[in-house]
Amino acid sequence: MSGAGGLIGGAALGTAFNVLYDVLDELITKNVIFAPLLKEIKSRLDSLAPLLKDIEKSNRKLDLSDKELVDLKEHLEKGIEVVKKCKKIRWWSLYKRYKYANKLIEWDESLQRLLEILNVQGIRDMKDSSLSVRNIENVLSRIESNLVIPKQPDSDAWCAVPQLPPLVVGLDGPLRELKMKLLKDKNVSMVVLTAPGGCGKTTLASKFCQDKDVKDTFKDNIFFITVSKKPKLENIVQDLYQRKGFPAPTFENEVSAVMLLQRFLKEEGQNPLLIVLDDVWSGSESLVEKFDQFKTENHKFLVTSRSEFRGYGFPYHLQSLDHDNAMKLFHHSASLGDKSAHIPKDLPEKIVERCKGFPLAITVVGRSLCGEPIEIWQKRVIEWSKGFSILDSETELLLCLERSLGALDKEMVVIKECFLDLGSFPEDQRIPAAALIDIWAELHDVDTDIECIANLYELTKRSLANLVVTRKDKMEGDGYYSEHFVTQHDVLRELAIYNTKKGPVEHRKRLIIDICGDNLPKWWREQKHQPMKARLLSITTDEGFSTKWHNMQMPEVEVLVLNFQTKNYGLPESVVNMDELKAVIVTNHGFLPADLSNFQLLSSLPNLKRIRLERISILSITKNPIQLASLKKISLFMCNIGQAFNNCSISISSAFPNLEEMNIDYCSDLIELPAEVCDLSKLWKLSVTNCHKLSALPEGIGKLENLELLRLRSCTELSKLPTSMKNLGKVNFLDISDCFSIKVLPEDIGEMSSLRKINMRQCSRLQELPPSVVDLEQLEEVVCDEETKYLWESFSSCLNNVRIIVAKENINLNWLHKTHF
Known part of the structure; x- marks a missing residue:
């Protein structure tokens, strides 16, 4: 037999090793599904062969019990069983592929634990072995973290920098930026390099360590430590000491390990010192902190991770290749x-x-x-x-990317579910955070908008998504999220969709369907009235779709996401059977607002709470009578409104009798807010933003006695506010920022007794405040500009508790890309 297997003798341990090696060899040549992973395991065995040979020769000399050898033999035999079962898996069986790929990884991890046991028994001190166990452990760690085995020398390679792949591209720019921060910026001692798995973080870190300027600066004081999932500070400190030729220290506890780390950094750090902590997992902040607390001008740390570690070091995000x-x-x-x-x-x-x-x-x-x-x-x-x-x-x-999801521990289950929901939207499109708020509120019981945005920051921190805020001002925490968007690399989107496909289609929690033309999935066309279990249904169609829907039996759907590109689009007739439906998100990705038919079908749904429409002609949905008794929230984004509600066959208050929240954003043809909006007696939030032609609010707005938040942001033609606003006794937040045509506030604004916060940033034409502002006894915060700050300061003696915040412009150009919404 050729290869490493031939190095092992014919005893029990060697026989199991040889059989496993042969089965691997056969499967690699015949099965492309698992070939990459199996090649890594085979390469592992190539490295282990000399050690296993010495174990069998020297087991008595090393005082190893029979139990350890029996356990190792049994584990190799289990590996044979797993690999043989892999031979039977077909490429179309997604669930089995994923299942057995994980079994291979679990087998790998168990092998590592067995080696640790043998290590304790004294194998690490073998002098005649051509490959130390610690070197093996380093190899195993790199296999687990990168699924690539760098070629290591046979001698001990404590904290050695991995060799670069044969070709490295696209890293010259990032390398220059890292050198600028870590070599020339005296204020930066730690850089945290983040990107999704497989983007080249380890390669960039290795390239950095092997750069001539870096080597000239740090000389032999460069240490490269692969951390991975479960880091042990004791092992890291031992590696550092052995890298410098000292005996490996022993520790009573972690406190002593920290003390020895401090001692090492103090002694070795008299000359410039660089430590790379590679592949640090989320949840290892305490490890990063232990190094960060010992930073000096001579100590430089480079951390690579799929997750951000906010509060530690300078964040650097590695971008995709051009x-x-x-x-x-x-x-x-x-x-x-x-x-x-x-x-x-x-x-x-x-x-x-x-x-x-x-x-x-x-x-x-x-x-x-x-x-x-x-x-x-x-x-x-x-x-x-x-x-x-x-x-x-x-x-x-797949396996490399799955590790990103595996890093979400039990406490982060909702974050993983939120990640999977991102696959509900088309590739190369910004996902509105406001749409995700509606989805997550109903699917995952995330009660507040703030919690939803916090989840997006968690996903961003883990490099699973990217939150883009396009608003021009820096104000945060004011509940305005219409200019928050999520972007995601298409490969990560495919990972989300891939994970939704596990298990039989009728039992999946999510059904994400992408239709080209009228080519429906085979399982849908052949569905024989078998109900689906999906709670989320997302359907994306292109410009070739003719809106010919087949029947759908999906009684448990709670969220329906429809993405389309045609000028005319009709809701599926089957929605009338979705009695559990709570949220509907309809997005037209075409350039102009589209006509939407069958909207009246939603009237039959008893639990529908939220509707979000984007680039829809509202006139097309108000032609037929609609009555949505359970609807709590409606959001209209870049829709054509015109006089649609005025010509409706049923009044707004009758159509939405229990509406609590109305959001109207970027509706360019809205000139005057319909007077009937004032009859929505249960409305507590009214937000109208970026409607630049809006010139007036209805005088009856004072009838909204339950209104708590009134946002009129960036309505540039709005010149005045109705006098009846004085009756809005429950409004606690008034946002008129960027309404620079407003010259005066209502004379009796002081009667808005609950008002706690006013945002009037960029209200540059406002020349004076009415005297009644002194009656705003609950007012706590005013956001304004330098030009209007003096207006409030003149009342400072009467408004002692008011905090005046001068808003600053956010110097970024994200907002210029709104045409790509």
Whole structure:
């Protein structure tokens, strides 16, 4: 037998090892599904072979009990069983692929625990072994964290910098920026480098350590430590000492480990010192803190993680590759070279485009296509065009990305569920945070908008999404989230969708359906009146969809998300059977507002609480009588409103008798708020923002006796406020920021007895305040500009408890991209 297996003798332990090695060899050549992971395990066995050989030869000398060897033998035999079962898995069985890939990983982890036990028994001190156990542990850690085994020397390599891959692209710019921070900025001693798994964080950290300027600065005081999931400070400190040639210290507890770490940094840090903490998992803030607290001008720390560690170090986010570098990496991974002449130019372009600059995706796809006939390349592109995920064929990529979700512990279950919901929206589109607020409130019982936004920050911190705030001012915590959006790398979106597909379709919690033309999924066309269990249903259609819906039996759906691009769109007739439906999100991704038909079908739903419409002609939905007795919240974003509500066959108060919240954002044709809005007696929140043609509010607005929040943000043509506002006795927050046409406030504004906060930033034409402001006894905070600050200061003797905040402009240009909403 060739390879490492031939190094093991014929005894019980060697026999099990040899059988496992042979089965791996066979499966790698015949089964592409698990090939990347199996190659890593086989490479692991190549490294372990010398050690296992010495164990069998020297077990008595090392005083090992039979039990440890029996356990190791049994574990190798279990590995044989798992690998043999992998031979039977077919590529289309998503659940089994994921299940057995995890079994392989679990087997790997158990092997590592067995090696730790053997380590305790004295194997680590073997002098004649060609590979130390600690070196093995380092190899195992890198396998787990990167699914790539860097070639290590046979001698002990404590804290050694991993070797760079044969080709490194797209990191010259980030390298310059890291050097600028860690070598030249005296105020920065720690940089936290974050990105999703597979984006090249470890490669960039290794490249940084091997840069000439860095080596000239730190010389032999460069330490590279792979931390991974369950870090032990004691092990890290031992590695640091052994890297400098000292005996490994022993510890009574973690306190003594901290003391020895401090001593090490103090002694070795007399000269410039660099420590890289690679692959630090979420939840390891205490470890980062222990290093951060010992920072000095000579100590520099580079932390790589999929999660941000806010409060520690300078945050640096690694971006995806640009097109040119992505193509270079793909050509190298696919070993095209001169062979590229036989591959049509459009094929690599389409494949690289699908990977969206994600280095690991480019690498594994390139390797999987390397040497394959052109038909295999073409088949892959055809499959993707039919809606197949890149993760369907690339197990290595899937497992790497799954680790990001695995990092969400039991306390973060809701965060993981929120991540999976992000797949409900089309790729390459900003996801409105306001839509997610509606979804999460009903699906996950997230009661407040603040909690929803906090969840988005958690996802951003873990590099699973990116929260983009486009508002121009820096004010936070005021409850205005219409200018908060979420972006996500397409590969991460595919990860979310992939996770929703586990298990039979009729039992999935989420059904996310992407329809090209009128090509419905086969399971939908063939559905034989079998009800689905989904709580969330998302349907995305393109411009070729003709709105011919097949029947859907989905009685348990609570959230319906519809994304479309056509000028005319009709709600599915089957919504009348969705008795549990609580939230409807309808988004037109076309350029102009679309007509929406069948809206009256929603009147039959007893539990519908929330509706959000984007780029919809409201006139098209008010042609037919509608009555939504249970509706609590309606949001209209970039809709055409015109006189739609005035021409409605039923009054607003009759259509929405229990409405509590109305949001109207970026509705450019809204000139005057319909007077009937004032009859919504249960309304507690009215938000009208960025409606630049709105010139007047109805005089009857004072009838909204339960209103608590009135937001009229960025309504630039609004010149005055109704005098009846004095009757809004429950309003505690008034936002008229960016309403720069307002010249005066209502004379009797002082009668708004509950008013606690006013935001009047950029109300530049306001020349004076009415004397009645002195009666605002509950007023606590006023947000204004330098130009209008003096207006309030003149009343400071009467308004002792009022805090005046001068708003500053946020110097970023995110708001310029609103056309891409």
